[in-house]
Amino acid sequence: MTPSTEEQDNGISVTAASDIEVDHEQLDISIAEFVERNPDYYQNVFHKVHAATSPLPNTFNWAAALLGPIWGGFRGAWGFFWGFLILEMIVWVQLGRGLWGNPGAKFEERAEGQLEKAAEFKQRAEEALAAGEDATRFEKLFDNMSTAAERSLTEAQILNDGKFMVFLTGVALFVLVKLTQGFYANKIYERQYSKWRIDPEGTESGVKLRNLVLSLVLVTLIAPLTIYKFTVESPFELLNQFPEKEISGYFLEEENETLYTESAKWLEDRIDAAAVAGQGLFDGLTAGVRSVLEAMTLALIVTPWPVVMVVVCVVAWRAAGPRVSIFTGAALAYVALLGYWEVSMETVALVGAAVFLCVIFGIPLGIWFGKSQRAYKIAEPVLDLMQTLPAFVYLIPIIAFFGTGNPPGILATIIFGMPPVIRLTALGMRGVPRTIIEAAEAFGASKRQLLRDVEIPLALPSIMTGVNQTILMCLSMVVIISLIGGGGLGQEILIALQYAAKGPGLLGGIAILLCAMVIDRIVQGAFRREI
Amino acid sequence: MDEPVVKLDNVWKIFGDRSQEAMSAIKERGITKPEVLSEFGCVVGVQKATFDVSRGEIFCIMGLSGSGKSTLVRHINRLIEPTEGKIEVLGRDIGSLSSNELREVRALQMGMVFQHMALLPHRSVRDNVAYPLEIRKIPKSRRWAISDHALGLVDLVGYEDRLPRELSGGMQQRVGIARALASDPAILLMDEPFSALDPLIRMQLQDQFKALVAQLQKTTLFITHDLDEAIRIGHRIAIMKDGEIVQIGTAEEIVMNPADEYVREFVQGISKLKLVKAHSIMEPVESYKGSLEGAPEADHKADLDQIIDLAVNTEQPVVITDSGKPVGLITKPRLLRGIQGGKE
Numbered sequence: 001m002t003p004s005t006e007e008q009d010n011g012i013s014v015t016a017a018s019d020i021e022v023d024h025e026q027l028d029i030s031i032a033e034f035v036e037r038n039p040d041y042y043q044n045v046f047h048k049v050h051a052a053t054s055p056l057p058n059t060f061n062w063a064a065a066l067l068g069p070i071w072g073g074f075r076g077a078w079g080f081f082w083g084f085l086i087l088e089m090i091v092w093v094q095l096g097r098g099l100w101g102n103p104g105a106k107f108e109e110r111a112e113g114q115l116e117k118a119a120e121f122k123q124r125a126e127e128a129l130a131a132g133e134d135a136t137r138f139e140k141l142f143d144n145m146s147t148a149a150e151r152s153l154t155e156a157q158i159l160n161d162g163k164f165m166v167f168l169t170g171v172a173l174f175v176l177v178k179l180t181q182g183f184y185a186n187k188i189y190e191r192q193y194s195k196w197r198i199d200p201e202g203t204e205s206g207v208k209l210r211n212l213v214l215s216l217v218l219v220t221l222i223a224p225l226t227i228y229k230f231t232v233e234s235p236f237e238l239l240n241q242f243p244e245k246e247i248s249g250y251f252l253e254e255e256n257e258t259l260y261t262e263s264a265k266w267l268e269d270r271i272d273a274a275a276v277a278g279q280g281l282f283d284g285l286t287a288g289v290r291s292v293l294e295a296m297t298l299a300l301i302v303t304p305w306p307v308v309m310v311v312v313c314v315v316a317w318r319a320a321g322p323r324v325s326i327f328t329g330a331a332l333a334y335v336a337l338l339g340y341w342e343v344s345m346e347t348v349a350l351v352g353a354a355v356f357l358c359v360i361f362g363i364p365l366g367i368w369f370g371k372s373q374r375a376y377k378i379a380e381p382v383l384d385l386m387q388t389l390p391a392f393v394y395l396i397p398i399i400a401f402f403g404t405g406n407p408p409g410i411l412a413t414i415i416f417g418m419p420p421v422i423r424l425t426a427l428g429m430r431g432v433p434r435t436i437i438e439a440a441e442a443f444g445a446s447k448r449q450l451l452r453d454v455e456i457p458l459a460l461p462s463i464m465t466g467v468n469q470t471i472l473m474c475l476s477m478v479v480i481i482s483l484i485g486g487g488g489l490g491q492e493i494l495i496a497l498q499y500a501a502k503g504p505g506l507l508g509g510i511a512i513l514l515c516a517m518v519i520d521r522i523v524q525g526a527f528r529r530e531i
Numbered sequence: 532m533d534e535p536v537v538k539l540d541n542v543w544k545i546f547g548d549r550s551q552e553a554m555s556a557i558k559e560r561g562i563t564k565p566e567v568l569s570e571f572g573c574v575v576g577v578q579k580a581t582f583d584v585s586r587g588e589i590f591c592i593m594g595l596s597g598s599g600k601s602t603l604v605r606h607i608n609r610l611i612e613p614t615e616g617k618i619e620v621l622g623r624d625i626g627s628l629s630s631n632e633l634r635e636v637r638a639l640q641m642g643m644v645f646q647h648m649a650l651l652p653h654r655s656v657r658d659n660v661a662y663p664l665e666i667r668k669i670p671k672s673r674r675w676a677i678s679d680h681a682l683g684l685v686d687l688v689g690y691e692d693r694l695p696r697e698l699s700g701g702m703q704q705r706v707g708i709a710r711a712l713a714s715d716p717a718i719l720l721m722d723e724p725f726s727a728l729d730p731l732i733r734m735q736l737q738d739q740f741k742a743l744v745a746q747l748q749k750t751t752l753f754i755t756h757d758l759d760e761a762i763r764i765g766h767r768i769a770i771m772k773d774g775e776i777v778q779i780g781t782a783e784e785i786v787m788n789p790a791d792e793y794v795r796e797f798v799q800g801i802s803k804l805k806l807v808k809a810h811s812i813m814e815p816v817e818s819y820k821g822s823l824e825g826a827p828e829a830d831h832k833a834d835l836d837q838i839i840d841l842a843v844n845t846e847q848p849v850v851i852t853d854s855g856k857p858v859g860l861i862t863k864p865r866l867l868r869g870i871q872g873g874k875e
Binding site for chain 1: 608610633634635636637638639641642643645647649650651652653662663665666667710714720
């Protein structure tokens with residue numbers, strides 16, 4: 001191939017890719033700036049790392065191999081520091097066990113006790129003989145004890161012999177870890193360098209005394225204690241258990257009170273006080289929820305069952321097609337034939353009331369959060385809490401505030417089920433293209449018109465997904481609320497659980513599953529049609 | 532011409548939290564754009580924009596992306612509030628309107644077309660066109676009639692009941708134009724309407740649009756980053772750079788007398804044949820020493836293209852006349868220089 005570099009008229013030189021020389025000069029300056037100490041060495045090894053064609057490391061860093069995590073800390077490579085600190089710790093524990101550990105200690109102790117017992121029996125036997133009684137019983141016991149002690153000693157011996165093997169594996173692991181440190185240090189450090197080029201502010205570079213001191217302190221804090229605890233047979237009690245009782249005593253200066261009991265009592269008082277203070281509000285909420293639930297119950301239970309069945313099947317047909325309708329019919333037949341009709345309808349009424357309330361409060365909230373970034377910032381942790389807090393935790397305050405029964409159960413369900421519809425509504429609102437909103441504004445749309453004609457219709461798919469999620473969340477919650485006196489299928493299952501009644505439990509479970517599937521299919525079918 | 536339809540007077544827009552401080556610093560100390568950025572963390576979007584647009588005129592605002600042309604045009608319907616300056620539309624000060632009045636002006640007086648169409652995806656073509664009317668609560672029968680008429684203007688009869696996504700890009704933009712025309716506004720704001728379309732469709736739409744506007748007598752502000760488009764469509768062109776209007780003039784003025792190096796570079800590649808008129812390159816009759824017997828004649832408004840047609844068949848210069856009287860002549864060297872754009 002001829003050299004294909006040619007100067008063109010406009011002064012741009014064109015070079016074939018294969019002829020391009022690697023220019024180290026610029027790179028060297030930048031590497032020197034990054035490493036600060038020992039630039040010559042790192043320029044050299046980074047070039048080697050850059051030139052590597054296989055994924056295996058091609059350089060060895062003696063400093064890193066010898067100093068291990070401290071090298072990493074000194075260079076600001078904290079990933080290296082923590083990773084190898086843990087690995088080295090394992091190695092040192094292994095070595096310590098091999099060198100000064102006492103793996104047979106437990107058996108030796110046992111043997112000692114057994115020997116003592118044996119001596120005791122021997123003495124008893126001698127006493128018996130001296131008294132002219134029959135000593136065979138004690139002699140027999142003495143024999144047994146002695147054999148047991150001997151066995152324990154052999155066991156201890158075996159374990160103590162194995163110490164050397166432990167030590168050997170320790171040495172092997174040590175060599176392995178050191179080699180890994182040496183070989184991979186430069187690769188890891190080069191990666192940090194690449195990161196530093198992109199983000200010089202946010203990536204550690206160079207060598208800092210602060211880092212060195214920090215890593216030394218961390219190592220001296222962590223390593224000796226850990227190695228001590230793992231290798232010594234009976235370390236201080238303090239290392240085994242957090243001394244919470246002592247600390248409590250120090251704070252409270254009372255023998256029987258701990259921080260735990262104190263805080264629990266304080267919280268309990270607060271909750272009781274709040275329940276009393278907010279009685280009117282809580283009763284009002286309960287009444288509101290109850291009226292929604294009653295309307296639902298009226299529609300589902302008081303209406304004659306054939307009517308409900310036919311209506312549900314027809315709705316399924318209209319919304320999701322004949323297949324879902326047939327499935328719905330079969331599910332309803334299962335529920336009715338097993339005598340679950342009324343409780344199932346109660347479950348559906350519970351879910352329906354919860355979902356209805358979630359939607360009528362969740363969608364406006366979602367719209368608000370979608371429009372106001374600040375409101376969303378504040379609401380997000382609350383939503384996270386509502387979703388992640390285990391239901392059992394807030395069932396207790398709900399009992400305190402609202403008592404037991406179906407309406408408090410629905411409130412618990414709402415707490416759990418509302419976040420998805422809020423979140424997805426907000427997401428949908430934020431996803432409306434800015435240009436379309438601008439166009440509507442340019443044609444003189446008011447805020448209300450904008451919301452009605454542009455934002456809600458464009459956010460609708462997302463809102464619908466949120467509603468569907470909410471329905472499923474509410475369905476899963478409706479079993480749990482039986483714990484605070486919620487009715488429906490959940491209660492059947494709770495009873496079955498209490499008596500470990502496998503058959504009824506399974507049948508009730510399947511009924512819930514069928515209810516969930518029917519609702520999900522119908523709603524999804526309706527949404528698909530909508531979109 | 533009578534009262535200008537759109538009148539901008541020293542309009543400034545500075546983006547950022549401290550725009551007012553930055554504005555007063557500019558007025559008092561005359562600091563420059565980079566200084567505004569470093570001192571106040573504010574970006575100057577538009578600076579001292581002043582121009583008038585008269586009735587029926589197509590006023591093109593040309594500039595590269597980031598030059599502030601979209602920002603400037605959004606001041607006219609106050610989608611963006613100016614930091615400083617006054618905007619008058621049909622004699623009304625836009626800045627002093629209440630939000631209700633502003634909505635009314637937007638709905639009645641201005642139609643806007645966007646680069647990315649910005650049609651409502653869940654509404655039919657007809658309902659999209661009718662949307663500005665729906666905002667004004669015009670009854671459905673009337674809306675539909677007007678909308679069908681507007682769709683007729685842009686040649687989209689038969690697509691009324693389709694959804695926007697079923698249409699091609701060019702057709703969607705025609706829906707956008709129909710929507711802007713539907714409320715029969717006095718002013719059209721076109722924000723790079725044809726930029727996202729491929730060249731052939733773009734040319735077609737440009738011609739169609741030009742004819743339509745000439746027929747409907749709409750005052751138009753037309754944003755583009757394409758000088759060819761500006762020349763083809765605009766009666767006058769404003770060239771923007773870094774938020775500032777560098778030059779305002781007819782296509783010929785800008786091409787023949789670029790205000791600065793920036794504009795010169797822009798107009799370099801533009802063909803002058805149809806733009807430059809005879810009177811702008813002719814020389815006095817007295818400067819020619821030879822005989823003018825039998826020399827071809829052309830009107831002073833003839834463009835270079837026509838002069839070339841006359842000049843190819845003769846050795847003599849072309850005599851330029853104004854209502855029959857010779858006012859000047861164009862020699863071959865003069866003609867060739869004229870084609871190059873007036874280089875001496």
